[in-house]
Amino acid sequence: MINKKHHLSSTQMAEFVARGFLRFDELVPDEINQAVMRGIDRQEIKGHRAGTPLSQCYHGTPIRRLLDMPQIQGLIASLVGEDPLFDHDAIHVREPNEGKAQGLHADSIIDCRSHFDIQLMYFPHDVPLEMGGTLLLPGSHFRRVNEMDVAAYQNMRGQIPMVCKAGSVLALHHGIWHCGRQNQTDRRRYMFKLRLNPVVRQLRLWNTDDLTDDYAAPKEIHSGFPRSDDVQGILSKQEPWFEAASGRLEIVNRIKLWRFLTGDESFDVHYWLGRLENQPA
Amino acid sequence: MAGTLRQKVLTLYLHTSALDSRVLGWSVYDGTGKDSFTTGDNTEPPYETGLDALKDGWRLIQHPVLIPPYPGEEYSTSFMKYGFLFEKLEDIQA
Numbered sequence: 373m374i375n376k377k378h379h380l381s382s383t384q385m386a387e388f389v390a391r392g393f394l395r396f397d398e399l400v401p402d403e404i405n406q407a408v409m410r411g412i413d414r415q416e417i418k419g420h421r422a423g424t425p426l427s428q429c430y431h432g433t434p435i436r437r438l439l440d441m442p443q444i445q446g447l448i449a450s451l452v453g454e455d456p457l458f459d460h461d462a463i464h465v466r467e468p469n470e471g472k473a474q475g476l477h478a479d480s481i482i483d484c485r486s487h488f489d490i491q492l493m494y495f496p497h498d499v500p501l502e503m504g505g506t507l508l509l510p511g512s513h514f515r516r517v518n519e520m521d522v523a524a525y526q527n528m529r530g531q532i533p534m535v536c537k538a539g540s541v542l543a544l545h546h547g548i549w550h551c552g553r554q555n556q557t558d559r560r561r562y563m564f565k566l567r568l569n570p571v572v573r574q575l576r577l578w579n580t581d582d583l584t585d586d587y588a589a590p591k592e593i594h595s596g597f598p599r600s601d602d603v604q605g606i607l608s609k610q611e612p613w614f615e616a617a618s619g620r621l622e623i624v625n626r627i628k629l630w631r632f633l634t635g636d637e638s639f640d641v642h643y644w645l646g647r648l649e650n651q652p653a
Numbered sequence: 654m655a656g657t658l659r660q661k662v663l664t665l666y667l668h669t670s671a672l673d674s675r676v677l678g679w680s681v682y683d684g685t686g687k688d689s690f691t692t693g694d695n696t697e698p699p700y701e702t703g704l705d706a707l708k709d710g711w712r713l714i715q716h717p718v719l720i721p722p723y724p725g726e727e728y729s730t731s732f733m734k735y736g737f738l739f740e741k742l743e744d745i746q747a
Contacts, residue, residue, distance in 0.1 A: 472692075473691040473694070504693075514730055527680070531693060615735060616668050
């Protein structure tokens with residue numbers, strides 16, 4: 373049994389639902405980072421058959437030590453359950469002084485499930501801006517697109533280049549738009565990616581101790597209530613690249629996912645769904 | 654003969670269907686070969702609004718078509734809806 377103190381909180385879960393990712397800077401100790409880098413250099417990091425329980429993967433390797441960290445265990449358990457399935461992994465390499473970046477894309481193929489996979493992205497060495505870093509677009513995970521459909525979008529307001537120190541980890545919803553930015557240094561850049569599939573219903577898997585009795589209580593529309601850091605506030609924040617109209621639909625997408633994850637079919641933000649669900653006999 | 658005129662194209666993704674609304678996203682391709690652009694190479698949009706691009710000499714060559722949502726898909730989101738395509742012609746021998 374995993375110690376629940378390392379599970380995500382409800383506000384972290386709301387951030388994931390709203391933005392499609394969570395970021396943990398310098399989470400992994402340097403000892404593991406160095407071991408992973410040696411493993412990459414020696415080509416010792418091997419994947420497994422798709423559908424293998426994660427608990428059966430990577431034994432005796434530095435990746436296992438990474439996955440056994442209580443913070444990583446809690447993160448995985450909160451999002452996809454304690455023993456998800458290994459889907460695939462990849463050591464992404466950006467060569468030195470590349471001519472261009474990768475096109476913006478969502479991984480795999482169009483995938484509109486409420487159930488979601490996660491992709492862990494682990495950066496075993498420092499990534500300065502000139503080295504690129506993985507670029508991600510917060511809040512893009514609900515957009516129904518198929519892989520490189522969105523490669524025409526070069527830059528979007530609010531995009532995040534993953535500039536980080538060694539040992540940083542991203543947890544991404546499978547639908548998030550991202551790409552490998554151009555590496556303008558004379559060094560190779562590495563990023564280890566691991567996709568995981570849930571095998572349990574993703575229902576209140578995180579630490580819900582911070583969900584107060586009134587967290588979902590309706591608020592007055594246009595009351596000017598401050599943009600708060602509570603669940604409703606987090607789910608109502610617009611991203612800088614959202615269009616005026618579609619941005620409202622993105623809030624609806626978040627409400628639907630939050631309902632799915634909590635089992636609370638009456639949960640709402642800003643009365644967006646409650647208004648539509650009012651169908652007098 | 655291709656001549657010496659080359660096309661630069663700019664796509665601006667705007668906040669609404671109005672050309673004078675705010676730029677949310679942008680892409681540039683330079684047919685003169687003088688400059689190259691790629692994903693994630695800039696955080697500041699080239700113009701604040703689509704209208705600002707017109708004022709700077711870009712010619713609007715395509716306006717987004719407004720398409721009603723497909724039945725059953727009224728609440729789903731997908732591509733950026735308001736992409737405006739501009740061009741400039743430049744003489745590579747100038």
